[in-house]
Amino acid sequence: MKQVIILFAAMLAGVFNANAQTMDHKEPIKKIEVTGSAEQEVLPDKVFISISLKEYQKDSKNKVDILVLEQQLQKAIADAGLPKESLKVGDISGYREWFGKKKPTNFLESKNYVLTVENLSKIDGILNKVDEKGVASVGIDHFDYSKIEQLRKEVKIKALQAAKEKAKYLLEGIGEQLGEAIEIIEIDNGYIPQPMYANARMKVSAAMEDASQESTVDVQKIKVRFEIKASFKIK
Structure with a gap:
């Protein structure tokens, strides 16, 4: 009985060693990794x-x-x-x-x-x-801005498209072709700074001086920016 168990264990070890050798000899994936960015400005509503x-x-x-x-x-x-x-x-x-x-x-x-x-x-x-x-x-x-979430989605998609386009023309420059996406990573830099409004505040404060005029100074636009890191296979 002991001999059977030892023989079975030896067979399993041989299988594992064969798989490990197969994995060790697996060819690495040819890939390209790039970063794409996009931004858009909107007026606060x-x-x-x-x-x-x-x-x-x-x-x-x-x-x-x-x-x-x-x-x-x-x-x-x-x-x-x-x-x-x-x-x-x-x-x-x-x-x-x-x-x-x-x-x-x-x-x-x-x-x-x-x-x-x-x-x-x-x-x-x-x-x-x-x-x-x-x-x-x-x-x-x-x-x-009432549609800020939709805007964030749109800018992220544009950033990913920019990454794909960059990878494509870089590979074309060396005679290679772009394959499918391997990995997509969102870089957390979608911070939306509050727009500057010094001129607007100044105009509001001066409103008491002239009742006949309306303010023609508006707030600056809100900027949304994202970067996406993506890896693609090289055909």
Whole structure:
């Protein structure tokens, strides 16, 4: 019985050794590895504007209420043709103003709003209809693009196509032909930086000065960029 087992083990070892030798003598795959890139720019279709309103004292006894300022802002937005849902309250705060050293005066409230618009063209006209003394600050909070996921997919496909085209013309240069894809690796560099908006912010801040004009300055485009590394067989 022991002899049978030893003989069977020897046969298995021979099979394994034969397979190993076959694998060792397998010809390496001829391949080419390249990197393709693609990028695309789009204008944001959503701009989120931060508007801060604050109550202020007309004199020692009277103040301009935050509700008055809020109603002015709401009416200006409606007059601009924007839906009321485009304005949201972001934050509420306040402080006690002191005159002299002993007695506090009225409590002054502040409200921060976020206004969503497609572009900056109507911001000037809106802000000019709000009491300028009640506007504490205005700025661009952030940007968005509603079809960003679809755009990312399209740019990735273009990057892969660019890699294939590069591999093809490189091989043609040495008389070789491109075969099927072996491996595709996505390089994680699809970061979308927020566009610069210094000029836009400057224009928004200057909106109080001229109610007759609308802003002609728009935000810069969002750039989406991807790189794809791909390996192809050489026929």
